[in-house]
Amino acid sequence: MLLRVEKLSKDSILHEVSFEMAEGEMLAVMGPSGSGKSTLLYHAAGMDCPSGGKIWLKDTEITGLTEDEKAKLRLHRMGFVFQQMNMMANLNILDNILLPAVWADRKRSEAELTEKAERLMRKLGISGLEKRRITQVSGGQLQRACICRSMMNEPQILFADEPTGALNQSAAAEVLAELIKINRAGTGILMVSHDCRVACCCDRILYLSDGRICGELALGKLVQGTERQREERVNRWLTELGW
Amino acid sequence: MIKRLIRNDIKQNKLLSCAAVFFMAVSAMLLALAVLLFSGLAGAIGSLAEEAGMPDYMQMHAGVLDEAAVARFAEAHEEVREWQLCRFLNLDNSRITLGGRSLADSTQDNGLCVQGERFDYLLDEENNRPEVLPGEVYVPVCYRNRYDLMVGETMVLSDAGGGGDIELLIAGFLRDAQMNSMMASSKRFLVCETDYEAVKAYGSAHNSAREEYLIEFLLRDGADTNLFGAAYAAEGLPADGPAITGPLIYLMNALSDGTVIFVLFLFSIVILAISMLCIGFMLSLQMERDKREVGMLKALGIGNTGIRRIYFAKYILFSGCGGAVGLFAAFLLKAPLEKQMRELYGMAEGGWQTAVLGCLAVALAEEIILLSVRGALKKTEKLSALEALFSVQKRKTGRVQYLMIGLVTAACTVLVLVPQNLYSTLSDPGFVTYMGIGNAEIRMDVRQAEEIDDVTGRVARMLERDMQVETYAVLRTRSCPAVLADGRTVNLTVETGDCGIFPVSCLEGMLPKTQTEIALSAMNAKELGVAVGDPLRLVTGGKETEYTVCGIYSDITNGGKTAKAYQTDDDAPVIWSVLYVSLRESAKKEQWMRRYRQPGVDVTDIADYVRDTYGQTLGQLRLASCLAAVLSAFVTAVVTVLFMRLLVNKDRYEISLQKALGYTAGDLKRIYFTKGLFPVAAGVFAGLFTGNLSGERLCGTVMKIFGADGFAFVILWERILVLVPAVILGAAVPAVIAGIAEIGRIKACECCMGRE
Structure with a gap:
């Protein structure tokens, strides 16, 4: 098991939420605004302290770690993609991608890391933007750069909070395709999304309402050409749940 | 990576970065300057005192001297390492001309002396003992600027008619560990034995010089100078004059040159506080602006230590630059500021110790500022990644x-x-009241005359008849033994007369108004352990008389140990007397002062006195x-x-x-x-x-x-x-x-x- 959440509670936002996530799984969390989706994601990533419950990443109990230990865990074993594409304004795209890798492994030369970053950038189709400032690229390009950054330390799990939320339709499709590729390569993804088209690409969907899991839909791995049927199925399921 | 972050941050925030470096540089410069000057002054005073063999206790005495009694006392006291008698030929200021400029206005006791035999050496500008040839004189270094003197000019001792009788060639300038400071009331001119005797004979003939003695003691390490002074006084040894201790000389020297260091030190503290405030505030602003970035870094797994390192590294760089600029500026400014100290005490060229001290001061200033940086960063550390990522930036009012x-x-x-x-x-001029001096317009000192009391009386009668005089006061100083509670006696220099006409500032109580009242200087009151209202027994006319301490006043003259009484036994010899005068508005001060100047009577404008002393x-x-x-x-x-x-x-x-x-x-x-x-x-x-x-x-x-x-x-x-x-x-x-x-x-x- 990659991630195990057991009776996770946070004040009045989350109420004894429990679920598991298998290795290499792509899991989406959906729900109305204020249902606690992002809170669940950030707790699972060890960015906040729950008021109750436990979380494990493989054999490591995140809830039992100190802040510094959790930071180390995030740096080495987790990756993050935010809706707002947060990056350091003082660094160019390449340096932003390198940032967590430089911090995680001081022994590796910067040249080596740069080579790895450039390889990732090529893979995600943003090669040539290395020296650009973050204000000099499009939203889609910036989000792909964020994905590159999250993949630099080869995380076991990638947390994505509305990764396509701030993007136009074509950019969103590009970013989603990249996330699927990453998942196919073996990285588990826990994603929060409002977008049905994004969620239907995941292996499984959890529906959260008022801080409780109200439904679960297992879709299995996405097979090319089945997107439309999956989307219809998810839409029906969501309607049943009162979406 | 950190280098790139810092470089880019500085590029984007040039003004804030420059301001941070400026504050760090100014703070470092001021603290380093204050520390360097202080250490330089303390070291210079100390080394001059050591090289000159400055006495630990010195009793001035005007009058007949029982040398054998002093020798017996010195022998009986184990704490005495060495002792010697120095002769001081106190000259009438109105008869001295230095490089063509008269010393008539001088408020100092100027006199000749010969080189000390065993210690208390007068040193030249290289801190060597000069060899004075006949016809030559070495002049106190503090007079070089005061009278714009040069080597090769002459010092003339004239007779009453102004004729040039004795002429001495200024061969150099000397450093006097004891009397360098203008706050020391005497100044010594160094001549050879032959010239000393010649001037003494000449002075006696023309009533323009009086020989006094400096009874000097070098004490063993750890000896208490105050206890030693009390023991000296208790023996009833020659003590017609002020007694001065080593620490007091250090204090006078430090006060004349330490003021600028004090101001600098005060300044460095305020600037340091301003720097901490401004840099702390600038960093808080930046952290508020960069909150989301900080949150992102935390979310990525870069812990508080890493984030602190990113931001702190920039300020370390700033403090390095600021510190280097500050240190350089401190060394640049040090030279002009220590010019006077160098002249008075002959400061040695600072070696690596000075550089180390400067660096330490700079490091201290920078460390204090970096503390405020750490404080501002700590606020961010308390924020969780989520709080930092999703907090709404506060709209501040400015x-x-x-x-x-x-x-x-x-x-x-x-x-x-x-x-x-x-x-x-x-x-x-009013500041003199803190010095134990009445706030009058003119001060007349009668110290040189053979019969001080007679001369004082004669001048007082002249003042009484003078229509230009508005008010005057006659104060005679006598030495009276005071009996302490344990039976020991201590010699007090008591000024008698109506002190209320030109009063000094009293800290407590008031000046004496009746014959049984006495006011003490703060230092005396402390040393005698008495307060206002306490009884104090004085030995006058061979018998003990009880006085009541009516007031305590501030005084920094005569070693700070004085007393003022309305009247004591008039039989005791007068050591010196002072007449304070206030003239009517119509009077022409300069003319009036010239008229009253006569052998043995120094007439000084109080404003000049302050200028001379300070x-x-x-x-x-x-x-x-x-x-x-x-x-x-x-x-x-x-x-x-x-x-x-x-x-x-x-x-x-x-x-x-x-x-x-x-x-x-x-x-x-x-x-x-x-x-x-x-x-x-x-x-x-x-x-x-x-x-x-x-x-x-x-x-x-x-x-x-x-x-x-x-x-x-x-x-x-x-x-x-x-x-x-x-x-x-x-x-x-x-x-x-x-x-x-x-x-x-x-x-x-x-x-x-x-x-x-």
Whole structure:
């Protein structure tokens, strides 16, 4: 098991939420605004302290770690993609991608890391933007750069909070395709999304309402050409749940 | 990576970075300068004292000397390492001409002496013992600037008619470990034995010189000079004159040259506080702006230590640059500031120790500032990644910026004001009341005459008949043994007469008005362990008489150990007498003073006395005042321009919106100019208020250490209300204009582009 959440509670936002996530799984969390989706994601990533419950990443109990230990865990074993594409304004795209890798492994030369970053950038189709400032690229390009950054330390799990939320339709499709590729390569993804088209690409969907899991839909791995049927199925399921 | 982050951050925040380096540099410079000068002065005074073999206890004595009794006393006391008798030929100032300039106005006891036999050497400018040839004289180094003297000029001792009888060639200048300071009331000129005897014979013939003795003791390490002094006095040994201890000489030397260091030290503390405040505030602003980035770093797994390292590294770099600039500036400014000390004490060229000390002071200043940086960073550490990522940036009103401008302006006003007030107080004739001297217009000292009492009486009768004299007071000083509670006796120098005519400042109680009352100097009261109202027994006319301590006053003359009584036994010999005179407005002071000058009677304008005594200190203080004014103006300008710029940046959206609505850049600049000038004006006002109050207390505390208790500023309002605001506003107004210049560059369309 990659991630195990057991009776996770946070004040009045989350109420004894429990679920598991298998290795290499792509899991989406959906729900109305204020249902606690992002809170669940950030707790699972060890960015906040729950008021109750436990979380494990493989054999490591995140809830039992100190802040510094959790930071180390995030740096080495987790990756993050935010809706707002947060990056350091003082660094160019390449340096932003390198940032967590430089911090995680001081022994590796910067040249080596740069080579790895450039390889990732090529893979995600943003090669040539290395020296650009973050204000000099499009939203889609910036989000792909964020994905590159999250993949630099080869995380076991990638947390994505509305990764396509701030993007136009074509950019969103590009970013989603990249996330699927990453998942196919073996990285588990826990994603929060409002977008049905994004969620239907995941292996499984959890529906959260008022801080409780109200439904679960297992879709299995996405097979090319089945997107439309999956989307219809998810839409029906969501309607049943009162979406 | 950190290097790139820092480089890019500096590029984007040039003004903030420059301001941070400026504050760090100024703080480091001032603290390093104060420490370097202090260590230099302390070291120089110490090494001069050592090289010169400065005595630990010295008793001046005018009159017949029982040398054998002193020798017996020295032999009986184990703590005495060495002792010697030095002769001092006290000359009549009106008969001395130095390089063509008369010393008639001098308030010092000027006299000749020969080189000490075993210790208390007078040293030349290389700190060597000069060999004085017949016909030559070595002049105190402090007179070189005072009388604009050069080697090769002459010192002439003339007769009453002004004829040049004895001429000595100035062969060099000397450092006197004991009497270097102008606060020491005597100055020694070094001549050879032959010339000394010749002048002595000449002086006796013309009644223009009187031989006195300096009974000097070198004590073993750890010996208590006060206890030794008490033992000396208890033996009834020759003591017709003030007794001075080693620590007191150190104190006098430190006071004349330490004032500038004190001002610098005070200045460095205030600037350090301003730097901490400004840098802390600038960092808080940056952290508020970068909160989301910090949150992102935390989310990525870069812990508090890493984030601290990223931000702290920049300030380490700033402190390195600021420290280096500050250290360099400190060494540049050190030379002119220590010029006087170098001349008086012969400061040795600083080697690696000076460099290390300077570096340590700089490191201390930087460390203190970095503490405030750490404090500001700690606030961010408490934030969780989520709080930092999703917190809404607070819309601040800019009150803090205005407050900072006001606070810094107030602090800078205080820094300009305090040295100014200290200068005007020390240069005011009224300051003499803290020195144990009456606040009169003219002081007449009768010290040289054979029959001091007779001469005093004669002068007093002349004053009585003189229509130009408004008031006068005659005070005779006698030496009276005081009996302590344990039966021991201590010699007190008691000034008798009506002290109420030209009163000195009393800390407690009042001056004596009846024959059984006595007032003591603060130092004497402390040493004798008596307070106002306590009885004190004096041995007068061979019998003990009980007096009541009616008051305690501040005094830094005659070693700070004096007493004032209305009357004591008139049979005791008068050591010296002083006549204080106040003239009518119609009187011509200079003419009047010339008329009264006669052998044995020094007539001094009190203003000259203050200038003579505090001349060195005032010179240094003037320099420190100028430095304070320049630096305060600079700091005010930097802080004002910085915070006005930050304010305009913060209000960028509103300014753009107002422009879009039709306001012109001129309209907006006028509004911001008024807004910026208001805290400056308020700061100046607050600074003038607090500077006059707290500055007085602070200086009073320091002056108390030196014996001048109950200190109050003499404030020259017309100067303070014009000069100080002019300095601060002169710096702040252009700074406000420069700070709001950005308003002109803000475009009306920015608000529509969402650049809030």
